[in-house]
Amino acid sequence: MLGSTRESIASAHSIVVKIGSSALTSLVAGLDTHRLDLLADAIEARMRAGSDVVVVSSGAVGAGLAPLGLTKRPRDLATKQAAASVGQLALAHAWGTSFARYGRTVGQVLLTADDIARRTQHRNAQRTLDRLRALHAVAIVNENDTVATTELRFGDNDRLAALVAHLVGADALILLSDVDGLYDGDPRKGDATLIPEVNSPEDLDGVVAGSGGALGTGGMASKLSAARLAADSGVPVLLAAASDAAQALSGADVGTAFAPRPTRLSARRFWVRHAADTSGDLHLDEGAVRAVVSKRRSLLSAGIVGVSGDFHAGDVVSLMGPGEKPVARGVVAFDAAEIEEILGRSTADLPADMQRPVVHADDLVAL
Numbered sequence: 217m218l219g220s221t222r223e224s225i226a227s228a229h230s231i232v233v234k235i236g237s238s239a240l241t242s243l244v245a246g247l248d249t250h251r252l253d254l255l256a257d258a259i260e261a262r263m264r265a266g267s268d269v270v271v272v273s274s275g276a277v278g279a280g281l282a283p284l285g286l287t288k289r290p291r292d293l294a295t296k297q298a299a300a301s302v303g304q305l306a307l308a309h310a311w312g313t314s315f316a317r318y319g320r321t322v323g324q325v326l327l328t329a330d331d332i333a334r335r336t337q338h339r340n341a342q343r344t345l346d347r348l349r350a351l352h353a354v355a356i357v358n359e360n361d362t363v364a365t366t367e368l369r370f371g372d373n374d375r376l377a378a379l380v381a382h383l384v385g386a387d388a389l390i391l392l393s394d395v396d397g398l399y400d401g402d403p404r405k406g407d408a409t410l411i412p413e414v415n416s417p418e419d420l421d422g423v424v425a426g427s428g429g430a431l432g433t434g435g436m437a438s439k440l441s442a443a444r445l446a447a448d449s450g451v452p453v454l455l456a457a458a459s460d461a462a463q464a465l466s467g468a469d470v471g472t473a474f475a476p477r478p479t480r481l482s483a484r485r486f487w488v489r490h491a492a493d494t495s496g497d498l499h500l501d502e503g504a505v506r507a508v509v510s511k512r513r514s515l516l517s518a519g520i521v522g523v524s525g526d527f528h529a530g531d532v533v534s535l536m537g538p539g540e541k542p543v544a545r546g547v548v549a550f551d552a553a554e555i556e557e558i559l560g561r562s563t564a565d566l567p568a569d570m571q572r573p574v575v576h577a578d579d580l581v582a583l
């Protein structure tokens with residue numbers, strides 16, 4: 217299984233490479249253009265070998281600190297956004313200068329979670345990335361930090377990279393960081409063993425995924441959830457050290473390879489599960505939780521005990537089990553106000569024009 221995961225990464229035609237802040241910036245020296253050049257070298261080599269590469273580059277905040285006289289990563293959103301606006305300019309310029317050594321043009325693509333969640337923006341971003349690829353330019357993607365609000369933020373760029381991999385239909389996602397793979401515990405805290413392959417969720421039993429470094433944001437936990445997200449869309453993931461970029465991009469046996477799930481989620485269900493923002497919650501009784509989670513049935517009005525949020529038919533909502541535990545997500549077929557009227561009632565007792573599931577099984581994804 218793993219052999220085939222590494223083989224599919226080695227032979228992938230379309231690749232998303234995500235580079236973490238810790239690999240490109242440091243608190244003392246800011247943006248490290250020498251390391252960035254080495255990464256561009258490895259990416260260019262893979263492109264010359266026939267692959268399309270989209271780069272997701274973190275590092276805007278890290279690159280903006282020194283020019284603003286800041287000595288540590290700010291905690292408040294406004295200062296982070298100010299640092300990102302300064303740093304993004306330097307970061308994009310550095311990528312442009314680096315790829316120019318090869319006569320290669322770069323394009324900057326700044327996205328927010330909202331862009332990925334809304335179909336029109338989603339399609340526009342897809343088209344831009346596609347056209348850049350057709351024109352042999354490298355897209356340098358980052359979160360649009362200056363407009364993203366706390367609620368709109370990606371968990372971090374690992375998640376953004378996995379969503380971009382889905383968006384461009386990539387065959388592989390390579391996450392480059394300051395650590396050379398997934399360990400069973402945080403390697404900074406002492407003895408830990410590298411895990412070369414993750415084929416199923418059981419391979420993660422007992423793994424402690426800790427927080428990131430001074431400049432990283434998500435730590436290992438966000439890389440694991442990004443790997444799962446990519447796996448859901450059928451994309452194999454390699455997590456490796458940025459210092460091993462040349463090996464990682466040329467198919468060498470480095471880092472941790474994550475196998476994709478054998479059957480990928482449909483684009484619609486992937487969107488419901490990972491990309492869309494939820495507009496409200498439906499609260500389910502035990503029987504309804506069993507029906508939608510274990511039996512993969514549609515959610516009927518009889519199993520709903522409460523509704524919160526002001527949403528409309530067609531919005532994505534969270535399905536909450538007893539104890540306020542989110543158990544599924546789905547596209548709702550009624551407005552919130554209509555559900556207030558029908559909750560707890562069996563479908564046969566509803567007016568004829570309302571006799572349909574509240575969330576159809578095809579529009580529902582268990583978490």
Ligand SMILES: Nc1ncnc2c1ncn2[C@@H]1O[C@H](COP(=O)(O)OP(=O)(O)O)[C@@H](O)[C@H]1O
Binds near residue numbers: 430437
């Ligand atoms: N189980 C683990 N395996 C590997 N690294 C881990 C683990 N738990 C925590 N880490 C830490 O996560 C860091 C990488 O996350 P982060 O700093 O967010 O990187 P990036 O900036 O590349 O996104 C590593 O430097 C490592 O110390």
Ligand SMILES: N[C@@H](CCC(=O)OP(=O)(O)O)C(=O)O
Binds near residue numbers: 236273274358432
């Ligand atoms: N958009 C931010 C990066 C946020 C982020 O996810 O950072 P990292 O965990 O280092 O990939 C920036 O460019 O500084």
